[in-house]
Amino acid sequence: MARLLQDPPKLNPSEWYTANNMQRARTESQKSRSECMTAESWRLVDEIEKTTQKTQNDVNKKLEQRREEIKFWKQELDSKLEQIVHETETLLTLKNRLERALEGCKEPLVITQKCLLYRQRRVGIDLVHDEVEQELVKEAEVLQGIIALLGRTLEQTNEQIRCRGKEQNRTLISFVSPEDWIDFSNINVEKADKQRNNSLALKALIDGILSQTANDMRKQCEKVNTAFRNRVKEVKDAKHKLETLLAMVMDETASQEKNIAALKKAIADKEGPVKVAQTRLEARNHRPNVELCYDTVHSSLMSEVQEITKNIQRLKDALAQAQTELKGLSRRQLSLEEEIKVKENTLYIDDVLCMQMRESVCINNY
Numbered sequence: 433m434a435r436l437l438q439d440p441p442k443l444n445p446s447e448w449y450t451a452n453n454m455q456r457a458r459t460e461s462q463k464s465r466s467e468c469m470t471a472e473s474w475r476l477v478d479e480i481e482k483t484t485q486k487t488q489n490d491v492n493k494k495l496e497q498r499r500e501e502i503k504f505w506k507q508e509l510d511s512k513l514e515q516i517v518h519e520t521e522t523l524l525t526l527k528n529r530l531e532r533a534l535e536g537c538k539e540p541l542v543i544t545q546k547c548l549l550y551r552q553r554r555v556g557i558d559l560v561h562d563e564v565e566q567e568l569v570k571e572a573e574v575l576q577g578i579i580a581l582l583g584r585t586l587e588q589t590n591e592q593i594r595c596r597g598k599e600q601n602r603t604l605i606s607f608v609s610p611e612d613w614i615d616f617s618n619i620n621v622e623k624a625d626k627q628r629n630n631s632l633a634l635k636a637l638i639d640g641i642l643s644q645t646a647n648d649m650r651k652q653c654e655k656v657n658t659a660f661r662n663r664v665k666e667v668k669d670a671k672h673k674l675e676t677l678l679a680m681v682m683d684e685t686a687s688q689e690k691n692i693a694a695l696k697k698a699i700a701d702k703e704g705p706v707k708v709a710q711t712r713l714e715a716r717n718h719r720p721n722v723e724l725c726y727d728t729v730h731s732s733l734m735s736e737v738q739e740i741t742k743n744i745q746r747l748k749d750a751l752a753q754a755q756t757e758l759k760g761l762s763r764r765q766l767s768l769e770e771e772i773k774v775k776e777n778t779l780y781i782d783d784v785l786c787m788q789m790r791e792s793v794c795i796n797n798y
Contacts, residue, residue, distance in 0.1 A: 512621055520593065523589055530582055530638065533798040536795070539792075540795070545572060550781050556771070557774065562663060563659045564782070570652060574649065574652045578649065581645065585637070589638070592627075592631065646796070646798070650795050664779065667775050668775075671779065674768055681768060685765065688761060689758065692758060713737060716733065
């Protein structure tokens with residue numbers, strides 16, 4: 433037990449001092465390193481704070497610049513978008529004008545075609561390819577050409593409107609460089625300007641087309657109407673002349689009928705004298721013997737019979753000629769009456785059916 437409880441070895445004083453000095457030295461060294469570390473930490477914190485502040489300032493500055501840049505481009509694009517919206521509304525208005533103009537061409541074309549169809553009902557000599565028909569055919573061609581032109585222009589307008597929709601719906605779907613971003617914005621502005629210029633050009637084109645087509649329609653419509661008025665006047669004049677001729681023929685027919693009646697009466701009136709002369713001549717042929725001579729009485733009776741017979745034949749010839757003339761007058765009357773009916777039919781077609789129908793034609797400025 434005594435061995436186990438032996439005292440630990442003791443150090444000498446120098447070792448004790450040395451150990452204390454080492455503790456002090458280590459402590460001061462540790463303290464010095466700690467102080468250096470603390471100073472370095474404060475310097476690092478200060479440096480990082482300054483760097484962070486500078487970086488934040490730079491970022492804030494760049495963010496502000498970027499904000500201003502985006503604001504600028506947004507204003508530019510908003511302005512262009514507003515212009516595009518306005519131009520799109522203008523295009524829609526133009527589309528509506530074109531549609532109304534196109535619809536407005538249908539009725540005049542139908543009327544023109546009906547006029548051409550009605551005029552096929554003219555008969556006889558009046559079924560002629562006159563100025564009215566020529567102008568109607570031209571009017572149909574003008575209207576068909578205008579309808580085709582308006583249809584093409586309407587399709588062009590619709591295509592322009594469709595392009596607008598595609599451009600407005602297009603978006604950027606991936607990250608790009610700042611240069612690409614600026615280029616993209618510039619491209620959008622340029623496209624907007626191009627679309628606006630296209631719209632302005634299209635608007636000017638449509639305005640011109642609508643104005644010109646309306647003028648062409650009015651001009652041709654007036655040509656047709658003038659031709660109709662002239663033709664109606666011409667047919668009315670011809671009908672009036674035919675009626676005058678018919679009146680003359682009817683007067684002459686009445687006169688000829690009286691002449692025939694007079695000739696028949698004259699022939700009838702000669703039947704008595706010729707019978708008397710023939711009876712006398714026959715009676716004298718029964719004279720006996722030498723009394724049956726060719727005396728002056730016999731000669732006179734023979735002459736009388738021959739003269740009356742000849743005159744009766746002349747009257748009959750005149751009667752036959754008069755009856756022939758009466759038949760000719762009758763045929764002429766029928767011909768004139770038929771021709772007057774032809775003119776009445778033509779006037780009904782042109783003056784009543786066509787011209788009254790054309791009064792409903794209204795050519796507007798769309």
